[in-house]
Amino acid sequence: MGNKNQSLEEEEDWGMKSWKNLEKVGEKSPLIQCITNYVSMDLVANTLLASGASPAMLHCLQEIPDFTPHADALCLNVGTLSPDWLPSMKSAAELVNELGKPWVFDPVAVSASDFRLKTCIELVGLKPAVIRGNASEILALANASRDTHTSKGADSSHGSMDAIEAAKSLAIASGAVVAVSGAVDIITDGQRLVGVHNGVAMMQRITATGCAVTALIAAFVAVDPLHAFEATASALSIFGVAGEIGMDMAEGPASLRMHLLDSLYGLDQATILSRVNISCMSRAS
Numbered sequence: 001m002g003n004k005n006q007s008l009e010e011e012e013d014w015g016m017k018s019w020k021n022l023e024k025v026g027e028k029s030p031l032i033q034c035i036t037n038y039v040s041m042d043l044v045a046n047t048l049l050a051s052g053a054s055p056a057m058l059h060c061l062q063e064i065p066d067f068t069p070h071a072d073a074l075c076l077n078v079g080t081l082s083p084d085w086l087p088s089m090k091s092a093a094e095l096v097n098e099l100g101k102p103w104v105f106d107p108v109a110v111s112a113s114d115f116r117l118k119t120c121i122e123l124v125g126l127k128p129a130v131i132r133g134n135a136s137e138i139l140a141l142a143n144a145s146r147d148t149h150t151s152k153g154a155d156s157s158h159g160s161m162d163a164i165e166a167a168k169s170l171a172i173a174s175g176a177v178v179a180v181s182g183a184v185d186i187i188t189d190g191q192r193l194v195g196v197h198n199g200v201a202m203m204q205r206i207t208a209t210g211c212a213v214t215a216l217i218a219a220f221v222a223v224d225p226l227h228a229f230e231a232t233a234s235a236l237s238i239f240g241v242a243g244e245i246g247m248d249m250a251e252g253p254a255s256l257r258m259h260l261l262d263s264l265y266g267l268d269q270a271t272i273l274s275r276v277n278i279s280c281m282s283r284a285s
């Protein structure tokens with residue numbers, strides 16, 4: 001009985017935390033600079049706008065000294081990496097670090113090439129507040145080794161549960177909160193570990209939903225930088241809830257994309273309190 005009450009309290013607490021974070025994003029409309037891949041630019045910008053945040057997709061090196069100091073958080077994504085974007089990524093990350101603002105990293109398809117793996121390792125060295133990837137990406141990054149056998153590019157060949165230990169070790173080694181997306185999203189800071197049981201499988205059939213939720217995490221961390229772990233779990237849960245509600249109206253990936261954005265825009269407190277499903281998975285050993 002005691003345990004049941006305790007777990008109910010935890011669930012209610014996560015619902016309220018998630019609502020408060022979304023409410024803060026709406027009130028503060030944080031400016032999120034995104035240096036992201038060509039595929040994701042549209043969905044990332046629209047996801048941020050639907051949540052109440054303000055996106056800016058700027059990647060020109062010469063603009064970073066003027067613009068980046070105005071951003072409340074930075075989101076870096078290597079999905080369509082090329083060497084000429086790398087100086088901008090590094091310069092923006094170093095600048096937000098100097099200014100004490102958070103940045104969030106998405107190591108899309110880290111196993112694609114030696115160049116991409118080396119770049120991702122260098123970027124992790126620039127101290128992101130949060131790293132969000134799918135299970136295959138987090139496994140490869142944690143092991144600093146390309147998965148050339150089962151790698152499927154930007155899509156995962158593993159379930160999120162397969163990457164729990166990798167996520168913990170990456171979190172400890174990097175100092176970042178690490179999130180592994182999937183049927184259950186796993187979030188850890190190396191000590192705490194929670195699972196987010198929201199979302200629908202069809203979200204994997206829309207390109208850039210992973211990139212979009214990484215940017216949403218940046219918006220949530222921007223409004224609560226001292227609680228990156230809670231902000232990350234909240235953002236993943238809220239995005240999943242938007243997917244669940246969107247799926248009720250969708251006929252396939254294209255209409256889910258539209259309804260997910262509409263649902264994210266329309267979320268209210270009662271819906272969030274009743275649908276957020278985050279549970280504690282373990283404590284540090």
Ligand SMILES: Nc1ncnc2c1ncn2[C@@H]1O[C@H](COP(=O)(O)OP(=O)(O)O)[C@@H](O)[C@H]1O
Nearest residue numbers: 134156181182183199200201203204209210213
């Ligand atoms: N099987 C699933 N069931 C529910 N939600 C899922 C499932 N797979 C992915 N998602 C959700 O889809 C979004 C994108 O995750 P994912 O597909 O793992 O990222 P990526 O595009 O980087 O591979 C996340 O919000 C995640 O929670």
Ligand SMILES: Cc1ncsc1CCOP(=O)(O)O
Nearest residue numbers: 037039079154208209210211
């Ligand atoms: C398909 C693809 N190719 C390079 S970047 C990209 C988008 C990947 O987005 P996500 O990892 O969020 O599905």
Ligand SMILES: [Mg+2]
Nearest residue numbers: 204208209210
């Ligand atoms: Mg995807």
